Amino acid sequence: MPRLLVVDDRESDRQKVARLLVDLPDVTIEEASDRDSFLAALENPPDIVLTDLHLPDIDGPSVVEAVCERCPYVPVVLMTRHGLKDEAVAALKAGAASFVLKKDLKSQLKLTVMQMIVVAVERRRQDRLARCHTRQHRVLDLPTDPDIIGPTVRLAKRMVEETAAVPAGPRGLDKQEYEPELIGFSETDRLRIGVALEEALTNAVYHGNLELDSEMRDHDEARYYSLARERALLRPYSQRRVRIELTVARTGDPCQAGADDLDVLRRPPSGPNLRFYVEDQGAGFDPASLPDPTDPENLMKAHGRGLLLVRTFMDEATHNAKGNAITLIKTAKGDGDTE
Structure with a gap:
């Protein structure tokens, strides 16, 4: 049964919408009048x-973004x-998927x-x-283009949501609705996974293929990004x-065969549930040569900060x-035991 959430601070407008849609078959109409009730409804x-475009404590674009x-x-x-x-x-x-002018609600809303x-x-x-995926594996060959980092991170996060946040065991796959208790990565875990992968990709593009030193960013950030744009168009950087x-x-x-076998699916989650591999075509470096990013004097510097986040979150x-090249591994918790 489809559920429609009407977000409008005016009760009269919410009632008007309900009247116009009352004869739609099997549609349940729910209401929210402000930011708090709207966010609660998204649970x-x-x-x-x-949604109305203007609310007292949240605007239309913010509603859409939330x-x-x-729930994309x-x-x-x-x-x-x-x-x-x-x-x-x-x-x-x-x-937003569509819009209707309020003056045309009667003629256009239902359609x-x-x-x-x-x-x-x-x-x-x-x-x-x-969400029925038991295992996903993607291999990407990316250009040296900073604009590709964001879409790649979003792809990885979607893979994690589809595969490592699923019903607890195969019994849930036969049901029409998912079990409320999930296994896998918490929302915080997924956020950290995205940050770690973004930092690894940033290092591969800027420090690996474009051979930029993050110490430059500490002293002249504008010059750092300007030089990145220049090198992205020049050989050999542009070909990497x-x-x-x-x-x-x-x-x-995730890298062993048989991860989708029923005997494996019946077991509690064990071992790494996620493995990311990032390799650039730069000269490489000695990770041990980086200054300790946890040192208070270095904590706010760009130099080594990304690697600190990667090591902390994975x-x-x-x-x-x-x-x-760097290999990132993250283990999911089981039985709903997520932080």
Whole structure:
């Protein structure tokens, strides 16, 4: 049964929406009138969010961003008034799926919501299918381009969410809804995994392939990034690549065969659930030569800070002998025992 969340501070407007949609089959309408009630409603994500563009304590773009961050498969439809063009455009850029002018609610709202129901149902089906992954392995050959770092991190985080945050055991796969108790990585873990991978990729692109010294960033940050843009267009820097291997398994060692065997799936999570490998084509370096980033005098310096975060957030972070490749390993907790 599709659930529609109506976010509007005016009770009369919420009631108007409910009246216009009352005859839609099997649609449940829920309401939120302010920021707190809206965020609370996202704890049990609806199928569609229909929101006013202006609320007393949160604006339309912020509503969209919150939905995209917490439940990215939920489409957001804006209700807008004339004269709010800039705000509407900002909300659409933030990820809103559609909009309806308030003056046209009677003629357009029902059709728009019906379209979004189709989208939402299909997205949920795709999400359920994605969460049936037992193991994922991606190999990427990336250019020396800082703009590719963000999309790569988002891909890795999505793999973790699909594979390492799943129902506790294969029994849940036969049910229409997922078990409320999950295994795998907590939200904090997933955030830290993303940060660690981003730092590893940043090191590979800037320090490895572009051969930039982070000490320069401490003294002249503008020059550091200007030189990065220049080198990205010049040989040999522009011809270098970054090799990425992203491997995530529901349980057991993600790089061993048989991770999707039923006997393996029935066991509690054990061993590394995640292994990332990042290799650049630079000259490499000696990790032992870095100054201690935990020293108070070095803590706020860019030099070595990224490696400190990587080593702190991952269970293992090991370089090859040349120093141009790093392997990151993270173990998921089991039985809902996440921090």
